[in-house]
Amino acid sequence: MSNIEDLRTAVISGKRKDAKVLTTALLEQGIAPERLLEDALIPAMTVVGDKFKRNEVFVPEMLVSARAMKESMKLIEPKLIEAGIKPKYKAIIGTVEGDLHDIGKNLVATMWKGAGFDVIDLGVNVTPSAFVDAIETHEPDIVGLSALLTTTMPAMRETVAAVKATGKNFKIVIGGAPVTQTYADEVGADGYSPDAASAVDLAKSVLAA
Amino acid sequence: MTHDQYMALLPIYEAEYGFSFVVTDISGKVVIGDSCMTGCTCGNRSEKLRIESARQTLTFGEPIIGLCCEDGYARWSIPLMQNSELTGALVVEGVNLESDEQDMPQKVRKAAHALLELAIKHNLTNAASLQLAKLTAKKEQNRFLVIEASKETWAKDELRTIYLREEPGLLTAIKEGHTSEAMEILNRILTSIYSVATDSMELLKSCILELVVMMSRAAVEAGAEPSVILGNNYRFITDLSTITDEEDLAVWVRNMLDALIDRINKSEAYPHFMILNKALTYMEEHLHEPLKRDDVAKHVGMSPSHFSKVMTERLGQGFSELLNQFRINRAKQMIMQTNHSLTSIALECGFFDQSHLSRTFKKATSLSPGAYRKQHSLGQ
Numbered sequence: 001m002s003n004i005e006d007l008r009t010a011v012i013s014g015k016r017k018d019a020k021v022l023t024t025a026l027l028e029q030g031i032a033p034e035r036l037l038e039d040a041l042i043p044a045m046t047v048v049g050d051k052f053k054r055n056e057v058f059v060p061e062m063l064v065s066a067r068a069m070k071e072s073m074k075l076i077e078p079k080l081i082e083a084g085i086k087p088k089y090k091a092i093i094g095t096v097e098g099d100l101h102d103i104g105k106n107l108v109a110t111m112w113k114g115a116g117f118d119v120i121d122l123g124v125n126v127t128p129s130a131f132v133d134a135i136e137t138h139e140p141d142i143v144g145l146s147a148l149l150t151t152t153m154p155a156m157r158e159t160v161a162a163v164k165a166t167g168k169n170f171k172i173v174i175g176g177a178p179v180t181q182t183y184a185d186e187v188g189a190d191g192y193s194p195d196a197a198s199a200v201d202l203a204k205s206v207l208a209a
Numbered sequence: 210m211t212h213d214q215y216m217a218l219l220p221i222y223e224a225e226y227g228f229s230f231v232v233t234d235i236s237g238k239v240v241i242g243d244s245c246m247t248g249c250t251c252g253n254r255s256e257k258l259r260i261e262s263a264r265q266t267l268t269f270g271e272p273i274i275g276l277c278c279e280d281g282y283a284r285w286s287i288p289l290m291q292n293s294e295l296t297g298a299l300v301v302e303g304v305n306l307e308s309d310e311q312d313m314p315q316k317v318r319k320a321a322h323a324l325l326e327l328a329i330k331h332n333l334t335n336a337a338s339l340q341l342a343k344l345t346a347k348k349e350q351n352r353f354l355v356i357e358a359s360k361e362t363w364a365k366d367e368l369r370t371i372y373l374r375e376e377p378g379l380l381t382a383i384k385e386g387h388t389s390e391a392m393e394i395l396n397r398i399l400t401s402i403y404s405v406a407t408d409s410m411e412l413l414k415s416c417i418l419e420l421v422v423m424m425s426r427a428a429v430e431a432g433a434e435p436s437v438i439l440g441n442n443y444r445f446i447t448d449l450s451t452i453t454d455e456e457d458l459a460v461w462v463r464n465m466l467d468a469l470i471d472r473i474n475k476s477e478a479y480p481h482f483m484i485l486n487k488a489l490t491y492m493e494e495h496l497h498e499p500l501k502r503d504d505v506a507k508h509v510g511m512s513p514s515h516f517s518k519v520m521t522e523r524l525g526q527g528f529s530e531l532l533n534q535f536r537i538n539r540a541k542q543m544i545m546q547t548n549h550s551l552t553s554i555a556l557e558c559g560f561f562d563q564s565h566l567s568r569t570f571k572k573a574t575s576l577s578p579g580a581y582r583k584q585h586s587l588g589q
């Protein structure tokens with residue numbers, strides 16, 4: 001029997017192969033994918049973040065942990081996304097320019113897919129003009145921006161302004177560790193959510209408004 | 210970097226860290242050296258990413274180690290600069306972070322920083338802008354922590370609870386003169402005041418006034434001169450009424466706090482207050498032992514005679530008098546609140562025996578311990 005602890009440990013210590021094997025085993029044991037996420041993967045990144053803060057690990061270690069987490073996510077994602085739902089809304093999501101953090105953004109994308117959205121993920125380090133181009137091409141109902149650095153929050157503001165200037169009809173929601181409701185109000189976004197789970201409710205509520 | 214310089218530096222770097230680097234131009238094209246991309250699949254996206262990575266290093270003031278592609282290969286890139294202009298990069302890439310080699314992440318980190326050092330040493334980059342970027346990144350890091358803390362802990366709390374929770378810690382820190390700790394707590398309180406009361410200036414002002422009152426009290430207790438504090442406050446509060454925007458208010462608070470803490474630190478009584486506080490606590494905790502003045506003076510790091518002098522000056526009582534008083538107080542409590550025998554109370558309060566207790570007790574209260582118990586014991 002594999003347990004959730006082991007998966008968390010594997011991600012913390014950046015053991016990608018172990019993370020993969022454990023995730024497969026845990027899913028086969030019938031453990032809900034949400035639990036793997038909430039009890040193993042997200043807490044693992046929190047531990048890594050805390051260790052980084054205390055100078056106990058450094059960027060290379062963080063990179064391997066992040067990769068181990070992604071490996072596990074690859075297996076979990078299909079389970080989180082219910083098959084056969086016809087997408088009701090189209091969403092575009094990306095991490096803003098200058099920012100390479102994508103784990104949180106990927107989670108939000110997964111949750112949105114799970115809620116039946118058609119999600120176009122532009123990746124990380126996305127310039128305002130790349131967002132604008134994607135909006136012109138795909139005509140989304142909602143656009144999500146993620147930023148994890150205080151230094152890329154201004155890029156978020158610029159991106160909001162640039163996409164609004166397209167004059168198209170869609171909602172903008174933002175999130176990421178340093179982002180707050182106050183900031184969202186300030187930059188003129190339609191909403192902010194503190195985590196991936198509530199990002200779904202948020203998207204639905206701003207779309208209904 | 211010239212070709213000759215490259216040929217001279219590369220072997221040294223390789224020998225020490227086990228990685229080799231290449232030199233690129235401003236477009237990221239390799240101009241000196243052979244790219245070491247083994248097994249990596251980035252292909253031609255690489256050129257743009259090399260320079261982007263150098264720009265990242267320039268933004269954060271330290272090498273930003275990133276993945277060059279989805280295959281787990283790392284890259285770091287040091288900006289080559291002429292004055293403030295980026296001209297190219299020194300790049301190490303295709304490094305397998307997940308190789309079985311021991312301590313690979315640590316090796317990578319060392320090697321990345323060493324390449325930066327090398328560039329600085331040979332004047333290939335702009336050390337000053339990197340240093341500045343590093344400082345800025347540090348500041349941003351703190352900003353992140355403050356935001357994080359305010360989000361995690363206080364998002365939904367009411368101000369009242371925040372005060373209640375932080376007040377004791379803040380007052381203790383102020384009284385004990387731990388300025389930086391006090392500042393830290395204050396920052397937390399302020400962050401939450403600001404997050405709770407964002408859209409009402411009047412609410413903000415009143416929260417902050419409350420904070421100031423509470424701190425002034427602590428400052429006076431810590432030995433600051435009440436009249437000075439009052440004068441200070443008067444001046445500040447007059448200013449407060451004219452403030453209409455948040456930024457000015459933030460500056461005002463900061464000045465106010467600095468002035469308060471400054472006053473405590475300048476106060477004559479301040480060091481003695483702390484030392485006496487420590488001494489009294491020690492005496493209370495050890496009063497059951499045969500406690501000597503010299504022991505206590507030693508505990509607080511003062512010469513015995515100076516200790517006596519400060520004590521009489523500040524507290525109006527000498528060491529034995531005070532100790533005696535502590536012992537009697539403790540004895541009173543025990544006589545009232547317990548049914549321990551007088552013999553055991555005598556020993557627990559540091560008297561030689563019951564008769565010593567009785568004599569001292571009677572002198573201080575004009576009652577014998579037995580009579581005192583009759584008068585005060587619970588339930589009678």
Ligand code: B1M
Nearest residue numbers: 049100101102103104144146149150175176177195196349
């Ligand atoms: C659209 O709507 C929405 C709605 C909700 C949204 C949303 C969008 N986006 C996110 N959410 C929300 O939902 C998600 C799920 O609940 C949440 O997403 P999160 O992303 O918050 O949470 C994830 C599930 C897990 N969390 C994470 O994935 C981030 C964890 C921490 C440890 C972190 C990691 C892993 C990394 N890092 Co970076 N990193 C840190 C992070 C510490 C922290 N406390 O956040 C942070 C953000 N990093 C930091 C730093 C300094 C850096 N990092 C860097 C690099 C990296 C790695 C590449 C090594 C790696 C990222 C790997 C990857 N592929 O993403 C560098 C910068 C690179 C760049 N330009 O982006 C570098 C500069 C370090 C360096 N010297 O190289 C710090 C930022 C400080 C600041 N000033 O802001 C940091 C806080 C760490 C710290 N404690 O100091 C919510 O925020």
